[in-house]
Amino acid sequence: MPAKVVVLGGGVGGTLTANLLAKKLGRDGKVTVVDPTGMHHYQPGYLYLALGHTNGRWLVRDERTLLRKDIDLVVEGATKVDPEAGVVQLELGGTLDFDYAVLSTGARLVPDQIPGLVEGSQEFYSLEGAQRLREELRRFKGGRIRVGIAGVPYKCPPAPVEFVFMVEEYLRDRGIRDKSEITLLSPLNRAFTIESASKVIQPIMEQRGIELSTFFNVEEVDPSAGTVSSLEGEKAEYDLLVLVPPHRGQQLVIDSGLGDASGWLPTDKHTLQVVGQDRIFAIGDATNLPISKSGSTAHFEAPVVASRIASLVRGTAPKENYGGRVMCFLETGNGKATVLRFDYEHPPAPPQPNLVWHAAKWMFNRMYWQTVPQGRLPDTLPLPIPTGRSES
Amino acid sequence: MSMQISKTLDLKGLSCPLPIVKTAQGIKEVSSGELLEALATDPGSVADFNAWCKSTGNELIEQGQDGDVYRFLIRKK
Numbered sequence: 001m002p003a004k005v006v007v008l009g010g011g012v013g014g015t016l017t018a019n020l021l022a023k024k025l026g027r028d029g030k031v032t033v034v035d036p037t038g039m040h041h042y043q044p045g046y047l048y049l050a051l052g053h054t055n056g057r058w059l060v061r062d063e064r065t066l067l068r069k070d071i072d073l074v075v076e077g078a079t080k081v082d083p084e085a086g087v088v089q090l091e092l093g094g095t096l097d098f099d100y101a102v103l104s105t106g107a108r109l110v111p112d113q114i115p116g117l118v119e120g121s122q123e124f125y126s127l128e129g130a131q132r133l134r135e136e137l138r139r140f141k142g143g144r145i146r147v148g149i150a151g152v153p154y155k156c157p158p159a160p161v162e163f164v165f166m167v168e169e170y171l172r173d174r175g176i177r178d179k180s181e182i183t184l185l186s187p188l189n190r191a192f193t194i195e196s197a198s199k200v201i202q203p204i205m206e207q208r209g210i211e212l213s214t215f216f217n218v219e220e221v222d223p224s225a226g227t228v229s230s231l232e233g234e235k236a237e238y239d240l241l242v243l244v245p246p247h248r249g250q251q252l253v254i255d256s257g258l259g260d261a262s263g264w265l266p267t268d269k270h271t272l273q274v275v276g277q278d279r280i281f282a283i284g285d286a287t288n289l290p291i292s293k294s295g296s297t298a299h300f301e302a303p304v305v306a307s308r309i310a311s312l313v314r315g316t317a318p319k320e321n322y323g324g325r326v327m328c329f330l331e332t333g334n335g336k337a338t339v340l341r342f343d344y345e346h347p348p349a350p351p352q353p354n355l356v357w358h359a360a361k362w363m364f365n366r367m368y369w370q371t372v373p374q375g376r377l378p379d380t381l382p383l384p385i386p387t388g389r390s391e392s
Numbered sequence: 393m394s395m396q397i398s399k400t401l402d403l404k405g406l407s408c409p410l411p412i413v414k415t416a417q418g419i420k421e422v423s424s425g426e427l428l429e430a431l432a433t434d435p436g437s438v439a440d441f442n443a444w445c446k447s448t449g450n451e452l453i454e455q456g457q458d459g460d461v462y463r464f465l466i467r468k469k
Contacts, residue, residue: 152413153410187412215412217416232416
């Protein structure tokens with residue numbers, strides 16, 4: 001009997017794991033992907049959509065077209081995972097048995113956690129949100145733009161910084177930069193959590209006249225007054241407010257009794273096994289790992305999970321471990337970008353933004369659909385990307 | 393003033409900027425003059441707690457390290 005592997009979630013992590021695993025297992029396994037919509041979103045594209053660089057159609061594909069033919073796709077929500085029985089319950093009452101399961105269920109947005117956020121602010125963390133923001137920006141005639149984070153952890157940590165740089169360029173192109181004020185509201189005393197990146201980012205913000213409001217942890221939004229206030233007691237007036245909504249793990253994770261209070265899966269940082277669960281693995285945004293929630297993280301985790309499950313199916317000792325590898329581009333506007341590459345032991349040492357990294361991101365955006373979900377992108381790029389010295 | 397701790401936040405294992413965000417939330421639950429204790433393992437939290445207290449006017453009255461755990465004692469302004 002072939003081993004049954006169920007992958008919950010058809011995002012970048014789930015799709016890549018399924019494709020790699022089906023290839024590795026061949027006739028020894030049967031892989032099934034379960035996804036509530038059956039549509040795969042290229043989420044890094046939301047930022048570009050909001051700023052009018054692309055349209056929404058380019059960002060979504062049918063998941064079926066990204067999976068190998070020998071993989072089954074079930075387009076239906078899952079409601080519960082029973083690790084002991086090895087059963088996934090589906091929304092419409094059906095069940096799927098598994099020998100191994102991969103939870104690549106991602107994060108969900110919970111904007112209602114912050115009073116006034118739904119009515120008062122815009123976001124680019126969903127397709128609909130990015131489309132709305134694009135329209136808001138088109139109507140914008142100048143004024144105060146405040147950009148911030150309404151909860152941590154959140155996906156793609158550099159995105160708010162990229163947004164302020166790109167919206168600054170956008171306003172210049174539209175000839176309304178001098179009528180506008182842009183402020184980044186940061187939860188810390190610097191523009192970005194990682195200090196080495198802040199050192200590259202902040203001088204550019206200063207050059208471009210983008211203000212930084214430090215230790216501004218969003219508490220609530222008052223849409224009628226047009227203000228956003230912080231836990232630290234500050235208040236900022238806005239004409240356009242763009243806030244990253246708070247994130248949580250999926251309800252399915254909580255209902256299965258596998259997650260922590262916020263729905264994140266306690267996950268072994270090296271084996272990517274859900275803690276205390278021999279046959280359940282977690283990947284991407286769904287984990288509680290102290291590392292970026294990003295497609296890049298899931299991309300580097302997927303081969304580890306695929307390799308470990310393949311070993312377990314064949315009865316050999318799993319060898320591959322995840323070292324915390326992440327690589328993110330960070331757009332700084334004006335056709336330039338920098339890159340953050342790091343792992344558990346090495347902090348990033350981002351180079352000064354240049355045209356090459358922007359071109360690399362542009363190429364990645366274009367190549368994504370033909371390479372990443374299928375595992376066709378080479379593991380190492382032929383470009384030197386520095387990391388900092390080991391922290392240990 | 394007494395040295396009784398009104399609230400302790402266990403921030404161990406959390407990475408930047410979560411310790412500061414949780415502290416900004418937690419300090420809302422103690423009254424002015426009361427003490428909040430925060431325990432964190434993120435090495436960056438030492439600089440962050442110092443800067444946060446300075447910026448917000450809360451007083452960092454004690455800080456120490458026990459193995460991997462950093463301890464901060466903050467008096468709410």
